[in-house]
Amino acid sequence: xxxxxxxxxxxxxxxxxxxxxxxxxxxxxxxxxxxxxxxxxxxxxxxxxxxxxxxxxxxxxxxxxxxxxxxxxxxxxxxxxxxxxxxxxxxxxxxxxxxxxxxxxxxxxxxxxx
Amino acid sequence: xxxxxxxxxxxxxxxxxxxxxxxxxxxxxxxxxxxxxxxxxxxxxxxxxxxxxxxxxxxxxxxxxxxxxxxxxxxxxxxxxxxxxxxxxxxxxxxxxxxxxxxxxxxxxxxxxx
Numbered sequence: 001x002x003x004x005x006x007x008x009x010x011x012x013x014x015x016x017x018x019x020x021x022x023x024x025x026x027x028x029x030x031x032x033x034x035x036x037x038x039x040x041x042x043x044x045x046x047x048x049x050x051x052x053x054x055x056x057x058x059x060x061x062x063x064x065x066x067x068x069x070x071x072x073x074x075x076x077x078x079x080x081x082x083x084x085x086x087x088x089x090x091x092x093x094x095x096x097x098x099x100x101x102x103x104x105x106x107x108x109x110x111x112x113x114x
Numbered sequence: 115x116x117x118x119x120x121x122x123x124x125x126x127x128x129x130x131x132x133x134x135x136x137x138x139x140x141x142x143x144x145x146x147x148x149x150x151x152x153x154x155x156x157x158x159x160x161x162x163x164x165x166x167x168x169x170x171x172x173x174x175x176x177x178x179x180x181x182x183x184x185x186x187x188x189x190x191x192x193x194x195x196x197x198x199x200x201x202x203x204x205x206x207x208x209x210x211x212x213x214x215x216x217x218x219x220x221x222x223x224x225x226x227x228x
Contacts, residue, residue, distance in 0.1 A: 043158070
């Protein structure tokens with residue numbers, strides 16, 4: 001597609017439920033990033049993919065968070081047993097190769113845990 | 115640990131009143147410094163990449179400059195449509211797997227009034 005696409009755009013879930021967030025990167029981009037942005041705060045790095053592997057998972061806040069990427073394309077971020085502090089906008093970005101090339105962001109998924 | 119500090123947190127300008135936003139950074143070795151614009155409810159939009167001290171990039175009313183310790187985003191004769199949050203991010207040198215993430219500052223919220 002022309003840009004990075006994320007779905008759903010909004011998600012409301014009950015505390016304790018699992019959620020899956022999807023990211024479709026720009027075609028041909030091998031690098032993919034997930035970030036979290038809490039209300040009024042900066043972007044917090046979660047995980048980086050190069051192809052289908054994740055050489056940097058250092059930002060995942062707990063083992064409730066996991067992500068995968070398949071076919072060097074779509075990525076899914078899964079949050080298990082959601083908690084209220086997980087409420088945030090989850091942003092996905094892709095770049096051509098992750099090496100000195102700009103990253104392009106999607107519109108984000110706004111997750112609200114009630 | 116890489117750190118990015120942006121100032122001021124918020125800036126209110128009148129249309130036509132030029133100013134500068136600051137991004138100070140600490141990184142083990144700079145691979146690239148990125149400027150983004152973020153409108154409310156949207157993902158960050160890429161503006162510039164700077165790679166080495168002394169480099170400058172321009173786009174319409176915006177000009178970004180880079181030194182060894184900081185970057186400036188100069189806004190000349192701003193218009194109300196320039197109102198947004200401006201984000202700065204750094205990418206460090208190192209292994210392409212672990213050093214490819216972008217570390218963001220918390221942004222400068224710019225409001226331009228008539």
